[in-house]
Amino acid sequence: MDPTEAPPPSLGAERRRRRSEDPITALHYQLSVARSEGKLEALVLVDDRGCLVAGAGSWPVCEELAAYAPLLAEPDLPTSAAVGTRIADLSREVLVRALPLGTAEALLAVRGGGEDRSAFIARAAAGCRRILQAA
Template sequence: MDDRRLRRSSDPLVALHYQLSSTRARGDLDAIVVADPSGVVVAGAGSWPVCEELAAYAPLLADGEWAQMSSPVSSRVEALRHEVDVRAVAVGGQEVLLCTRQKRRVEAIEAIEASNRDLDEAARGVSRILTTVAA
């Protein structure tokens, strides 16, 4: 039984932290964060400033509306676009954003597939935890 199954909490924020921390360790991620659609951190694992930055930019990265921003903002979004993966996760009829940044660039097909599996599992866990809270 893996460590994630041993660490459980009935507190949704703690449960989210455990889920994200497990995914971060398994995926060798710099940071992983759940953000609301306005770019506010809901929960994260990793350096807090990195989590805040990822959350703030996640809506822009998810929507692809960077062309309408000022040059300094759009250049930062463009730089993050190559480092960050953002996924929309449905929770009780609403969406949150799951955003990750790798510690190093992943290029091998096997590593990318493993990363995608980890993120899919994290998305399911986040949805399960937040849906339980919303019910």
């Protein structure tokens, strides 16, 4: 193949429009694309304690999702009445999925979107794993 020609799509064409060598920025880009394509209100990656690692969406929504994601993932954990009420409200509109990362585990939480939002969270999970394994 002539080196001045673009490679065919099957031979390594770059799908990503933005990329970064910084893992946190790369995670944000990954979540932003999934959020946009899925028409999601917010999508966050959090650790098992509710600390926001990366997110896409309005900052207050991302912070709330991060804080409540571990409690939404483990609904049997004891909480106060006020927290329990908020968890009940959020559980109707938020989907949380575990993201195993070798010996650690993170959580992906999504707010908004339709019935097919599981597909977008699965795609985001695969991208996050790829980014974190390369870091």
